[in-house]
Amino acid sequence: MTESENATLPLESSWDAEVAALLERLSTAQSGLLSLLASKRALIMQKDHQALELLAPEEAALSAELAACHQQREGLLARAAREGLPGKTLTDACENLPNKAGKALSKPLAEARQRSELIRHECLAQWVIVQRTVLHLSQMLEIVATGGRTKPTYDNGASQSKTAMRASSGSLMDKAV
Numbered sequence: 001m002t003e004s005e006n007a008t009l010p011l012e013s014s015w016d017a018e019v020a021a022l023l024e025r026l027s028t029a030q031s032g033l034l035s036l037l038a039s040k041r042a043l044i045m046q047k048d049h050q051a052l053e054l055l056a057p058e059e060a061a062l063s064a065e066l067a068a069c070h071q072q073r074e075g076l077l078a079r080a081a082r083e084g085l086p087g088k089t090l091t092d093a094c095e096n097l098p099n100k101a102g103k104a105l106s107k108p109l110a111e112a113r114q115r116s117e118l119i120r121h122e123c124l125a126q127w128v129i130v131q132r133t134v135l136h137l138s139q140m141l142e143i144v145a146t147g148g149r150t151k152p153t154y155d156n157g158a159s160q161s162k163t164a165m166r167a168s169s170g171s172l173m174d175k176a177v
Helices: 003-046 049-054 056-082 090-095 106-146 162-167
Strands: none
Touching: 003 049, 003 056, 003 090, 003 106, 049 056, 056 090, 090 106
16 A cells, blocks of 8 residues: 555545534434424414414524534535545545545435525525515505505605695504694
């Protein structure tokens, strides 16, 4: 065995084990987040705001765990770069391993990537739902504020007299003012 092969063996065995441990940790966190997002979706549909609030601590814990996984990933990539294993992603670095263990990690890496896409999709869908709800509520407030009229709620007064402005003021405002 040459000196360069001998120097990479500890990296390979250690690298494989550390990446596998990270992927297991990441899988647990991602699965937990997918489960939480499914619960959140159901609660949004049920309009159960109190139960949604109760999910916040679990969501924060999962977020912290995912951040820790990201930090661990960055540390592994930095270590791999220092030790001569090129790659901008764990997949790239594992593909550059000379042994078969790197290839064995390709399936768990692909599964983690797929769960990540599912999480992004679910988060985007929930964001859209919440944004549409906020838009709907703002439109409802506009209807209440204008009394259902199509004229703007606030005007500089150039086109209306003070009497006409009082008559068209919103129902949320004190008419005595």
